[in-house]
Amino acid sequence: MEAVGDVARRHGLKVIEDACQAHGAKFKDRKTGLWGDCAAFSLNQNKLMCGGEGGIFVTDDEQIAAAARTLWSFGETRTPVESRDYHVYALGWMYRNNDLAAAFARAQLTKLDQYIANQRRNVTELFAGLQDIPGLILPAEPEGHFHNWYNFTCRMDMDVLGWYDEPIRLRDAMVKALNAEGVPALVWQRFILPEMTVFQAQNAYGHGCPWSCPYTEAVSYDPADFPVAQKHLETHFAFISPLRAPHGPEVPKAVAGGVRKVFDNIGELDVDKILEAS
Ligand SMILES: Cc1ncc(COP(=O)(O)O)c(C=O)c1O
Incomplete structure:
Protein backbone atom coordinates (compact mmCIF):
# COMPACT_ATOMS: atom_id res chain seq x y z
CA MET A 1 0.00 0.00 0.00
CA LYS A 111 -17.48 -8.35 18.68
CA LEU A 112 -14.87 -7.95 15.97
CA ASP A 113 -11.85 -7.77 18.30
CA GLN A 114 -13.06 -10.91 20.04
CA TYR A 115 -13.49 -12.71 16.70
CA ILE A 116 -10.00 -11.75 15.58
CA ALA A 117 -8.48 -12.91 18.89
CA ASN A 118 -10.31 -16.24 18.52
CA GLN A 119 -9.13 -16.55 14.93
CA ARG A 120 -5.51 -15.85 15.88
CA ARG A 121 -5.57 -18.31 18.78
CA ASN A 122 -6.95 -21.01 16.44
CA VAL A 123 -4.33 -20.24 13.81
CA THR A 124 -1.57 -20.60 16.41
CA GLU A 125 -2.95 -24.09 17.11
CA LEU A 126 -3.11 -24.90 13.40
CA PHE A 127 0.49 -23.75 12.86
CA ALA A 128 1.65 -25.86 15.78
CA GLY A 129 -0.07 -28.96 14.41
CA LEU A 130 1.07 -28.47 10.81
CA GLN A 131 4.77 -27.80 11.40
CA ASP A 132 7.32 -29.85 9.44
CA ILE A 133 4.98 -31.80 7.19
CA PRO A 134 7.09 -32.54 4.09
CA GLY A 135 5.56 -31.06 0.94
CA LEU A 136 3.17 -28.74 2.81
CA ILE A 137 3.90 -25.02 2.48
CA LEU A 138 2.22 -22.95 5.19
CA PRO A 139 1.19 -19.29 4.94
CA ALA A 140 3.23 -16.68 6.79
CA GLU A 141 2.69 -13.48 8.72
CA PRO A 142 5.71 -11.34 7.82
CA GLU A 143 7.23 -8.89 10.30
CA GLY A 144 5.13 -5.74 10.67
CA HIS A 145 1.93 -7.45 9.51
CA PHE A 146 -1.09 -8.36 11.62
CA HIS A 147 -3.26 -10.93 9.84
CA ASN A 148 -6.93 -11.45 10.65
CA TRP A 149 -6.55 -14.95 9.18
CA TYR A 150 -9.74 -14.60 7.20
CA ASN A 151 -8.57 -17.78 5.52
CA PHE A 152 -5.54 -20.01 5.94
CA THR A 153 -4.16 -20.94 2.53
CA CYS A 154 -1.62 -23.74 2.19
CA ARG A 155 0.26 -24.94 -0.87
CA MET A 156 1.67 -28.27 -1.92
CA ASP A 157 5.30 -28.54 -3.02
CA MET A 158 5.03 -31.03 -5.88
CA ASP A 159 8.81 -31.53 -6.14
CA VAL A 160 9.10 -32.49 -2.48
CA LEU A 161 6.09 -34.78 -2.90
CA GLY A 162 7.72 -36.39 -5.97
CA TRP A 163 4.72 -35.65 -8.20
CA TYR A 164 5.60 -34.80 -11.80
CA ASP A 165 2.15 -35.19 -13.40
CA GLU A 166 -0.31 -32.25 -13.55
CA PRO A 167 -0.20 -30.62 -10.07
CA ILE A 168 -3.93 -30.02 -10.02
CA ARG A 169 -4.60 -33.77 -10.12
CA LEU A 170 -2.70 -34.50 -6.92
CA ARG A 171 -4.09 -31.39 -5.24
CA ASP A 172 -7.70 -32.30 -6.09
CA ALA A 173 -7.18 -35.88 -4.91
CA MET A 174 -5.62 -34.61 -1.66
CA VAL A 175 -8.55 -32.28 -0.99
CA LYS A 176 -10.94 -35.18 -1.48
CA ALA A 177 -8.89 -37.36 0.84
CA LEU A 178 -8.83 -34.57 3.43
CA ASN A 179 -12.60 -34.15 3.15
CA ALA A 180 -13.02 -37.91 3.58
CA GLU A 181 -11.08 -37.55 6.86
CA GLY A 182 -13.56 -34.88 7.94
CA VAL A 183 -11.11 -32.04 7.27
CA PRO A 184 -13.00 -29.17 5.58
CA ALA A 185 -10.20 -28.20 3.18
CA LEU A 186 -11.42 -26.37 0.11
CA VAL A 187 -10.16 -25.03 -3.19
CA TRP A 188 -10.61 -21.29 -3.24
CA GLN A 189 -10.32 -20.40 -6.93
CA ARG A 190 -10.22 -22.51 -10.09
CA PHE A 191 -9.50 -19.77 -12.66
CA ILE A 192 -7.00 -16.96 -12.66
CA LEU A 193 -8.58 -13.62 -13.61
CA PRO A 194 -7.12 -13.29 -17.14
CA GLU A 195 -8.48 -16.73 -17.99
CA MET A 196 -12.05 -15.75 -17.17
CA THR A 197 -14.49 -15.44 -20.06
CA VAL A 198 -15.24 -11.75 -19.48
CA PHE A 199 -11.55 -10.87 -19.95
CA GLN A 200 -10.96 -13.31 -22.81
CA ALA A 201 -14.01 -12.00 -24.67
CA GLN A 202 -13.27 -8.40 -23.61
CA ASN A 203 -16.95 -7.69 -23.55
CA ALA A 204 -18.52 -6.76 -20.23
CA TYR A 205 -21.37 -4.40 -21.14
CA GLY A 206 -21.83 -5.41 -24.79
CA HIS A 207 -20.16 -4.10 -27.98
CA GLY A 208 -16.76 -4.71 -26.41
CA CYS A 209 -17.33 -2.08 -23.70
CA PRO A 210 -15.38 -0.99 -21.65
CA TRP A 211 -12.38 -2.30 -23.61
CA SER A 212 -13.66 -0.62 -26.78
CA CYS A 213 -14.40 2.70 -25.00
CA PRO A 214 -12.38 5.79 -25.91
CA TYR A 215 -9.31 6.44 -23.72
CA THR A 216 -8.69 2.72 -23.11
CA GLU A 217 -5.56 1.01 -24.31
CA ALA A 218 -5.23 -2.54 -25.60
CA VAL A 219 -4.65 -5.06 -22.81
CA SER A 220 -3.40 -8.60 -23.25
CA TYR A 221 -4.96 -11.30 -21.10
CA ASP A 222 -2.74 -14.26 -21.93
CA PRO A 223 -2.92 -16.65 -18.96
CA ALA A 224 0.59 -17.82 -19.85
CA ASP A 225 1.86 -14.39 -18.70
CA PHE A 226 0.83 -15.25 -15.13
CA PRO A 227 2.66 -18.50 -14.24
CA VAL A 228 2.95 -17.69 -10.52
CA ALA A 229 -0.80 -17.13 -10.15
CA GLN A 230 -1.45 -20.28 -12.18
CA LYS A 231 0.88 -22.34 -10.00
CA HIS A 232 -0.75 -21.00 -6.84
CA LEU A 233 -4.18 -21.84 -8.23
CA GLU A 234 -3.19 -25.42 -9.00
CA THR A 235 -1.38 -26.21 -5.75
CA HIS A 236 -3.38 -24.44 -3.03
CA PHE A 237 -6.07 -25.48 -0.61
CA ALA A 238 -7.55 -23.47 2.22
CA PHE A 239 -9.27 -23.60 5.57
CA ILE A 240 -11.95 -21.16 6.65
CA SER A 241 -14.63 -22.68 8.86
CA PRO A 242 -12.35 -24.46 11.39
CA LEU A 243 -10.90 -21.11 12.48
CA ARG A 244 -14.12 -19.20 12.97
CA ALA A 245 -15.79 -18.54 16.31
CA PRO A 246 -17.32 -20.27 18.17
CA HIS A 247 -14.73 -22.97 17.34
CA GLY A 248 -12.02 -23.18 19.95
CA PRO A 249 -8.53 -24.70 19.60
CA GLU A 250 -9.81 -28.29 19.65
CA VAL A 251 -11.14 -27.83 16.09
CA PRO A 252 -7.87 -26.69 14.41
CA LYS A 253 -6.07 -29.34 16.45
CA ALA A 254 -8.30 -32.07 14.97
CA VAL A 255 -7.90 -30.52 11.50
CA ALA A 256 -4.11 -30.59 11.80
CA GLY A 257 -4.24 -34.26 12.86
CA GLY A 258 -6.29 -35.10 9.75
CA VAL A 259 -3.92 -33.18 7.45
CA ARG A 260 -0.88 -34.91 8.94
CA LYS A 261 -2.50 -38.33 8.49
CA VAL A 262 -3.27 -37.71 4.80
CA PHE A 263 0.20 -36.29 4.05
CA ASP A 264 1.87 -39.18 5.92
CA ASN A 265 -0.03 -41.61 3.69
CA ILE A 266 0.21 -39.73 0.43
CA GLY A 267 1.96 -42.69 -1.20
CA GLU A 268 -1.23 -44.72 -0.74
CA LEU A 269 -3.43 -42.28 -2.67
CA ASP A 270 -4.87 -43.74 -5.88
CA VAL A 271 -5.23 -40.41 -7.65
CA ASP A 272 -6.93 -41.77 -10.79
CA LYS A 273 -9.49 -43.67 -8.78
CA ILE A 274 -10.26 -40.74 -6.47
CA LEU A 275 -10.68 -38.32 -9.36
CA GLU A 276 -12.75 -40.77 -11.40
CA ALA A 277 -15.13 -41.16 -8.46
CA SER A 278 -15.88 -37.44 -8.43
C1 LIG B 1 -11.35 -8.93 -2.09
C2 LIG B 1 -12.85 -8.82 -2.28
N1 LIG B 1 -13.35 -7.72 -2.88
C3 LIG B 1 -14.68 -7.57 -3.05
C4 LIG B 1 -15.57 -8.52 -2.60
C5 LIG B 1 -17.05 -8.31 -2.81
O1 LIG B 1 -17.74 -8.21 -1.60
P1 LIG B 1 -19.33 -8.39 -1.56
O2 LIG B 1 -19.61 -9.82 -1.90
O3 LIG B 1 -19.74 -8.04 -0.17
O4 LIG B 1 -19.88 -7.45 -2.57
C6 LIG B 1 -15.10 -9.64 -1.95
C7 LIG B 1 -16.04 -10.65 -1.44
O5 LIG B 1 -16.16 -11.75 -1.83
C8 LIG B 1 -13.69 -9.81 -1.79
O6 LIG B 1 -13.20 -10.88 -1.17
Whole structure:
Protein backbone atom coordinates (compact mmCIF):
# COMPACT_ATOMS: atom_id res chain seq x y z
CA MET A 1 0.00 0.00 0.00
CA GLU A 2 2.93 2.34 0.58
CA ALA A 3 4.06 1.83 -3.04
CA VAL A 4 0.51 2.27 -4.35
CA GLY A 5 0.19 5.47 -2.30
CA ASP A 6 3.44 6.80 -3.81
CA VAL A 7 2.25 6.22 -7.37
CA ALA A 8 -1.14 7.79 -6.59
CA ARG A 9 0.46 10.90 -5.07
CA ARG A 10 2.78 11.34 -8.04
CA HIS A 11 -0.11 11.19 -10.50
CA GLY A 12 -2.78 12.98 -8.44
CA LEU A 13 -4.90 9.82 -8.13
CA LYS A 14 -7.20 8.65 -5.34
CA VAL A 15 -6.73 5.19 -3.87
CA ILE A 16 -9.80 3.03 -3.24
CA GLU A 17 -8.79 0.25 -0.88
CA ASP A 18 -10.43 -3.15 -1.33
CA ALA A 19 -10.32 -4.26 2.30
CA CYS A 20 -13.25 -6.63 1.80
CA GLN A 21 -11.55 -9.57 3.53
CA ALA A 22 -9.33 -7.59 5.85
CA HIS A 23 -11.40 -6.42 8.85
CA GLY A 24 -9.01 -5.54 11.65
CA ALA A 25 -5.85 -6.53 9.76
CA LYS A 26 -2.87 -4.17 10.18
CA PHE A 27 0.35 -3.25 8.46
CA LYS A 28 2.91 -1.34 10.54
CA ASP A 29 0.26 -0.92 13.25
CA ARG A 30 -2.05 0.88 10.87
CA LYS A 31 -5.37 -0.78 10.12
CA THR A 32 -6.62 -1.66 6.67
CA GLY A 33 -9.15 0.90 5.57
CA LEU A 34 -6.82 3.74 6.63
CA TRP A 35 -4.27 3.36 3.83
CA GLY A 36 -6.26 4.62 0.87
CA ASP A 37 -8.48 7.68 0.42
CA CYS A 38 -11.44 5.41 1.04
CA ALA A 39 -12.07 1.72 1.53
CA ALA A 40 -14.71 -0.96 1.42
CA PHE A 41 -15.24 -3.94 3.73
CA SER A 42 -17.54 -6.80 2.83
CA LEU A 43 -20.06 -8.26 5.25
CA ASN A 44 -21.11 -11.23 3.14
CA GLN A 45 -21.66 -14.68 4.62
CA ASN A 46 -18.07 -15.78 4.08
CA LYS A 47 -16.31 -12.95 5.87
CA LEU A 48 -14.71 -12.84 9.30
CA MET A 49 -17.31 -10.28 10.28
CA CYS A 50 -20.59 -11.16 8.69
CA GLY A 51 -23.72 -9.04 8.38
CA GLY A 52 -25.62 -11.36 6.09
CA GLU A 53 -24.90 -9.13 3.07
CA GLY A 54 -23.76 -5.61 2.34
CA GLY A 55 -20.61 -3.84 3.40
CA ILE A 56 -19.01 -0.87 5.13
CA PHE A 57 -17.57 2.10 3.29
CA VAL A 58 -15.05 4.31 5.10
CA THR A 59 -13.41 7.60 4.22
CA ASP A 60 -12.25 10.75 6.02
CA ASP A 61 -12.80 12.86 2.91
CA GLU A 62 -16.13 14.76 2.85
CA GLN A 63 -16.14 15.03 -0.94
CA ILE A 64 -15.63 11.30 -1.42
CA ALA A 65 -18.30 10.57 1.20
CA ALA A 66 -20.79 12.75 -0.69
CA ALA A 67 -19.92 11.06 -4.01
CA ALA A 68 -20.34 7.65 -2.39
CA ARG A 69 -23.76 8.59 -1.00
CA THR A 70 -24.82 9.62 -4.50
CA LEU A 71 -23.64 6.38 -6.10
CA TRP A 72 -25.27 4.41 -3.31
CA SER A 73 -28.84 5.48 -3.98
CA PHE A 74 -29.72 6.10 -7.64
CA GLY A 75 -27.65 9.27 -8.00
CA GLU A 76 -29.85 11.08 -5.49
CA THR A 77 -28.37 13.21 -2.73
CA ARG A 78 -30.79 12.49 0.12
CA THR A 79 -31.02 9.20 1.91
CA PRO A 80 -34.38 7.40 1.98
CA VAL A 81 -34.89 8.36 5.66
CA GLU A 82 -34.59 12.04 4.77
CA SER A 83 -37.35 13.49 2.61
CA ARG A 84 -36.35 12.42 -0.89
CA ASP A 85 -36.75 14.75 -3.82
CA TYR A 86 -36.58 11.83 -6.27
CA HIS A 87 -34.14 13.80 -8.37
CA VAL A 88 -31.14 12.08 -9.96
CA TYR A 89 -28.03 14.26 -9.89
CA ALA A 90 -25.47 11.76 -11.18
CA LEU A 91 -25.10 8.17 -12.28
CA GLY A 92 -25.91 5.90 -9.34
CA TRP A 93 -27.03 2.42 -8.46
CA MET A 94 -29.05 0.75 -5.75
CA TYR A 95 -26.32 -0.24 -3.29
CA ARG A 96 -28.31 0.31 -0.11
CA ASN A 97 -28.17 -2.40 2.49
CA ASN A 98 -31.35 -3.33 4.29
CA ASP A 99 -31.83 -1.99 7.81
CA LEU A 100 -32.06 -5.37 9.54
CA ALA A 101 -28.79 -6.62 8.06
CA ALA A 102 -27.15 -3.28 8.93
CA ALA A 103 -28.37 -3.46 12.55
CA PHE A 104 -27.02 -7.00 12.82
CA ALA A 105 -23.69 -5.87 11.35
CA ARG A 106 -23.40 -3.02 13.90
CA ALA A 107 -23.86 -5.52 16.71
CA GLN A 108 -21.25 -7.77 15.10
CA LEU A 109 -18.83 -4.86 14.94
CA THR A 110 -18.73 -4.74 18.75
CA LYS A 111 -17.48 -8.35 18.68
CA LEU A 112 -14.87 -7.95 15.97
CA ASP A 113 -11.85 -7.77 18.30
CA GLN A 114 -13.06 -10.91 20.04
CA TYR A 115 -13.49 -12.71 16.70
CA ILE A 116 -10.00 -11.75 15.58
CA ALA A 117 -8.48 -12.91 18.89
CA ASN A 118 -10.31 -16.24 18.52
CA GLN A 119 -9.13 -16.55 14.93
CA ARG A 120 -5.51 -15.85 15.88
CA ARG A 121 -5.57 -18.31 18.78
CA ASN A 122 -6.95 -21.01 16.44
CA VAL A 123 -4.33 -20.24 13.81
CA THR A 124 -1.57 -20.60 16.41
CA GLU A 125 -2.95 -24.09 17.11
CA LEU A 126 -3.11 -24.90 13.40
CA PHE A 127 0.49 -23.75 12.86
CA ALA A 128 1.65 -25.86 15.78
CA GLY A 129 -0.07 -28.96 14.41
CA LEU A 130 1.07 -28.47 10.81
CA GLN A 131 4.77 -27.80 11.40
CA ASP A 132 7.32 -29.85 9.44
CA ILE A 133 4.98 -31.80 7.19
CA PRO A 134 7.09 -32.54 4.09
CA GLY A 135 5.56 -31.06 0.94
CA LEU A 136 3.17 -28.74 2.81
CA ILE A 137 3.90 -25.02 2.48
CA LEU A 138 2.22 -22.95 5.19
CA PRO A 139 1.19 -19.29 4.94
CA ALA A 140 3.23 -16.68 6.79
CA GLU A 141 2.69 -13.48 8.72
CA PRO A 142 5.71 -11.34 7.82
CA GLU A 143 7.23 -8.89 10.30
CA GLY A 144 5.13 -5.74 10.67
CA HIS A 145 1.93 -7.45 9.51
CA PHE A 146 -1.09 -8.36 11.62
CA HIS A 147 -3.26 -10.93 9.84
CA ASN A 148 -6.93 -11.45 10.65
CA TRP A 149 -6.55 -14.95 9.18
CA TYR A 150 -9.74 -14.60 7.20
CA ASN A 151 -8.57 -17.78 5.52
CA PHE A 152 -5.54 -20.01 5.94
CA THR A 153 -4.16 -20.94 2.53
CA CYS A 154 -1.62 -23.74 2.19
CA ARG A 155 0.26 -24.94 -0.87
CA MET A 156 1.67 -28.27 -1.92
CA ASP A 157 5.30 -28.54 -3.02
CA MET A 158 5.03 -31.03 -5.88
CA ASP A 159 8.81 -31.53 -6.14
CA VAL A 160 9.10 -32.49 -2.48
CA LEU A 161 6.09 -34.78 -2.90
CA GLY A 162 7.72 -36.39 -5.97
CA TRP A 163 4.72 -35.65 -8.20
CA TYR A 164 5.60 -34.80 -11.80
CA ASP A 165 2.15 -35.19 -13.40
CA GLU A 166 -0.31 -32.25 -13.55
CA PRO A 167 -0.20 -30.62 -10.07
CA ILE A 168 -3.93 -30.02 -10.02
CA ARG A 169 -4.60 -33.77 -10.12
CA LEU A 170 -2.70 -34.50 -6.92
CA ARG A 171 -4.09 -31.39 -5.24
CA ASP A 172 -7.70 -32.30 -6.09
CA ALA A 173 -7.18 -35.88 -4.91
CA MET A 174 -5.62 -34.61 -1.66
CA VAL A 175 -8.55 -32.28 -0.99
CA LYS A 176 -10.94 -35.18 -1.48
CA ALA A 177 -8.89 -37.36 0.84
CA LEU A 178 -8.83 -34.57 3.43
CA ASN A 179 -12.60 -34.15 3.15
CA ALA A 180 -13.02 -37.91 3.58
CA GLU A 181 -11.08 -37.55 6.86
CA GLY A 182 -13.56 -34.88 7.94
CA VAL A 183 -11.11 -32.04 7.27
CA PRO A 184 -13.00 -29.17 5.58
CA ALA A 185 -10.20 -28.20 3.18
CA LEU A 186 -11.42 -26.37 0.11
CA VAL A 187 -10.16 -25.03 -3.19
CA TRP A 188 -10.61 -21.29 -3.24
CA GLN A 189 -10.32 -20.40 -6.93
CA ARG A 190 -10.22 -22.51 -10.09
CA PHE A 191 -9.50 -19.77 -12.66
CA ILE A 192 -7.00 -16.96 -12.66
CA LEU A 193 -8.58 -13.62 -13.61
CA PRO A 194 -7.12 -13.29 -17.14
CA GLU A 195 -8.48 -16.73 -17.99
CA MET A 196 -12.05 -15.75 -17.17
CA THR A 197 -14.49 -15.44 -20.06
CA VAL A 198 -15.24 -11.75 -19.48
CA PHE A 199 -11.55 -10.87 -19.95
CA GLN A 200 -10.96 -13.31 -22.81
CA ALA A 201 -14.01 -12.00 -24.67
CA GLN A 202 -13.27 -8.40 -23.61
CA ASN A 203 -16.95 -7.69 -23.55
CA ALA A 204 -18.52 -6.76 -20.23
CA TYR A 205 -21.37 -4.40 -21.14
CA GLY A 206 -21.83 -5.41 -24.79
CA HIS A 207 -20.16 -4.10 -27.98
CA GLY A 208 -16.76 -4.71 -26.41
CA CYS A 209 -17.33 -2.08 -23.70
CA PRO A 210 -15.38 -0.99 -21.65
CA TRP A 211 -12.38 -2.30 -23.61
CA SER A 212 -13.66 -0.62 -26.78
CA CYS A 213 -14.40 2.70 -25.00
CA PRO A 214 -12.38 5.79 -25.91
CA TYR A 215 -9.31 6.44 -23.72
CA THR A 216 -8.69 2.72 -23.11
CA GLU A 217 -5.56 1.01 -24.31
CA ALA A 218 -5.23 -2.54 -25.60
CA VAL A 219 -4.65 -5.06 -22.81
CA SER A 220 -3.40 -8.60 -23.25
CA TYR A 221 -4.96 -11.30 -21.10
CA ASP A 222 -2.74 -14.26 -21.93
CA PRO A 223 -2.92 -16.65 -18.96
CA ALA A 224 0.59 -17.82 -19.85
CA ASP A 225 1.86 -14.39 -18.70
CA PHE A 226 0.83 -15.25 -15.13
CA PRO A 227 2.66 -18.50 -14.24
CA VAL A 228 2.95 -17.69 -10.52
CA ALA A 229 -0.80 -17.13 -10.15
CA GLN A 230 -1.45 -20.28 -12.18
CA LYS A 231 0.88 -22.34 -10.00
CA HIS A 232 -0.75 -21.00 -6.84
CA LEU A 233 -4.18 -21.84 -8.23
CA GLU A 234 -3.19 -25.42 -9.00
CA THR A 235 -1.38 -26.21 -5.75
CA HIS A 236 -3.38 -24.44 -3.03
CA PHE A 237 -6.07 -25.48 -0.61
CA ALA A 238 -7.55 -23.47 2.22
CA PHE A 239 -9.27 -23.60 5.57
CA ILE A 240 -11.95 -21.16 6.65
CA SER A 241 -14.63 -22.68 8.86
CA PRO A 242 -12.35 -24.46 11.39
CA LEU A 243 -10.90 -21.11 12.48
CA ARG A 244 -14.12 -19.20 12.97
CA ALA A 245 -15.79 -18.54 16.31
CA PRO A 246 -17.32 -20.27 18.17
CA HIS A 247 -14.73 -22.97 17.34
CA GLY A 248 -12.02 -23.18 19.95
CA PRO A 249 -8.53 -24.70 19.60
CA GLU A 250 -9.81 -28.29 19.65
CA VAL A 251 -11.14 -27.83 16.09
CA PRO A 252 -7.87 -26.69 14.41
CA LYS A 253 -6.07 -29.34 16.45
CA ALA A 254 -8.30 -32.07 14.97
CA VAL A 255 -7.90 -30.52 11.50
CA ALA A 256 -4.11 -30.59 11.80
CA GLY A 257 -4.24 -34.26 12.86
CA GLY A 258 -6.29 -35.10 9.75
CA VAL A 259 -3.92 -33.18 7.45
CA ARG A 260 -0.88 -34.91 8.94
CA LYS A 261 -2.50 -38.33 8.49
CA VAL A 262 -3.27 -37.71 4.80
CA PHE A 263 0.20 -36.29 4.05
CA ASP A 264 1.87 -39.18 5.92
CA ASN A 265 -0.03 -41.61 3.69
CA ILE A 266 0.21 -39.73 0.43
CA GLY A 267 1.96 -42.69 -1.20
CA GLU A 268 -1.23 -44.72 -0.74
CA LEU A 269 -3.43 -42.28 -2.67
CA ASP A 270 -4.87 -43.74 -5.88
CA VAL A 271 -5.23 -40.41 -7.65
CA ASP A 272 -6.93 -41.77 -10.79
CA LYS A 273 -9.49 -43.67 -8.78
CA ILE A 274 -10.26 -40.74 -6.47
CA LEU A 275 -10.68 -38.32 -9.36
CA GLU A 276 -12.75 -40.77 -11.40
CA ALA A 277 -15.13 -41.16 -8.46
CA SER A 278 -15.88 -37.44 -8.43
C1 LIG B 1 -11.35 -8.93 -2.09
C2 LIG B 1 -12.85 -8.82 -2.28
N1 LIG B 1 -13.35 -7.72 -2.88
C3 LIG B 1 -14.68 -7.57 -3.05
C4 LIG B 1 -15.57 -8.52 -2.60
C5 LIG B 1 -17.05 -8.31 -2.81
O1 LIG B 1 -17.74 -8.21 -1.60
P1 LIG B 1 -19.33 -8.39 -1.56
O2 LIG B 1 -19.61 -9.82 -1.90
O3 LIG B 1 -19.74 -8.04 -0.17
O4 LIG B 1 -19.88 -7.45 -2.57
C6 LIG B 1 -15.10 -9.64 -1.95
C7 LIG B 1 -16.04 -10.65 -1.44
O5 LIG B 1 -16.16 -11.75 -1.83
C8 LIG B 1 -13.69 -9.81 -1.79
O6 LIG B 1 -13.20 -10.88 -1.17
